Amino acid sequence: MPAASRRQFLSLAALGVAAAACGRADASGGGGNETKKIRYQGWAGQVTLPELAEDLGYLGDVKLEWVGNTISGPQDIQSAATGQTDFGGAFNGAVVKLIGAGAPVKSVISYYGVDQAAYSGYYVLEDSPIRGARDLLGKKVAMNTLGAHSEALLDIYLQRNGLSPADIAKVEPTVLPPVSTEQALRQKQVEVAVLGGVLRDKALAAGGVRPLFSDFDLLGAFSAGTFVMTNRFLKENPTTSRTFVTGVAKAIEWSRSTPREQVIARSVEIVKRRGRNEDPAALQYWKSFGVAAAGGRISDQDFQLWIDWLVAHGDLKAGQVKAGDLYSNDFNGLAGQSAPADAAASPSASRS
Incomplete structure (x- = not known):
């Protein structure tokens, strides 16, 4: 691979400019009426934390609307930044690059990481x-x-x-x-x-x-990726955003406190019920989401390593991005706490 191609690593600059200029970056009802529908991309054969949260009843009256699948974190956050979806998740280095390029998004919760079981x-x-x-x-x-x-x-x-x-x-x-x-x-x-x-x-x-x-x-163990939402969506839909983020946080803690076999069984049920022509066999190998902090809380250190690395490689200018500006825990009602298992044993009211 030529050096120029190699240095395209995390090159989301054009997307950032396009997203910053995008007129539609959310699904808000407008006029003070918050949307109760959140569009997203899934992963074939997997159950994401928002999907688990919805099934457990942690999203309340907020409903997820699946628009398709992806195998790429950068593509997923690009879709969120340009308003094709209402949230997307990616590796934190890709999030740094996207926001550094001008995309109007903010990280709201960690959703995957690395530990002894998840690597x-x-x-x-x-x-x-x-x-x-x-x-x-x-x-x-x-x-x-x-x-x-x-x-x-x-x-x-x-x-x-x-x-x-x-x-x-x-x-x-x-x-x-x-x-x-x-x-x-x-x-x-x-x-x-x-x-x-x-x-x-x-x-x-x-x-x-x-x-x-x-x-x-x-x-070692670290939170590696976050979900992002646009600044506009967060501003126009604060209650919905808080319900969504807190629900995902509860799902993280439910997965920690629930026996692995039960988490797998629940996930298999979700895949079978949603009817996307998927094989749930791979779910038997699930071990951990790997999120390091309680409730998926985000900290400066989740981004600083990647900021320093990108600056050293010339992908960002020194001072162009500050870790504290990339994320908010304000919508996470569970950050730093433990979640109650109030929906752990019963079917979700969201099931149809």
Whole structure:
């Protein structure tokens, strides 16, 4: 991959300008009437925290409206910024870049992270000659999308192991659908595959692969991604926004305090009931959402690492973005607290 292409990493500037100029950035009813409908994109075969929150009854009279699926965090927050959806989630580095480019959005809650149970590994074949960072020069690393979590952690790994920017540009991040990544590795179409969750566990069970490193190895436990909403939506729909964010926070804490088997069973029910022609088998491997802070509360440190990194790489100017300006916990009624299990054992009133 040419150096110019490599440095397109997290290049959301054009989108930021377009979003800032976009006339319609929310689904507000206007005239003081807040919307009770929130549009979003899902992930095939997965249950997102907002979907879980709705099923548990934590969203009250606020209803989710599914508009399709995505496999890309940057694409998801772009859709939110331009008003195609009302919230979107992505890796925090992509959020920093988007807001730094002028997009009128704000992070409102953490929704995924990295811990000992929830992590992404960078895997090679058992007999691969790749043993360290320098062995990756000229090699293809398969991941779900560019400009997001997997590419950022790859870059950090290469930096920490002494590779120069010129050397890093020779490593080739390659986009593949997650379900095809393991097969591409085994057929030697790529040299490294980023695998997480069920895809990681299934590949390890089949054998013949070994880890090069993981995001947990590099950074330990941390909240990695946040949901964003437009400033306009938050201003015109404060009560709806608070209901949504607090409901997601409750779902995070419910997933922590509920036995894993029950979380999985609930998720399987949701997938079967929503009728999107999905296979719920992968949900059996769910272990954790990985959110570090109670209630998904956001802090400066969730963004500062990525701000510093982007400045060092010339993607942002020093002082262009301040961590405290990127997010708000004001809509999170549960931040820093524990959620009651008031809906844990009963079907949601939202079920139809």
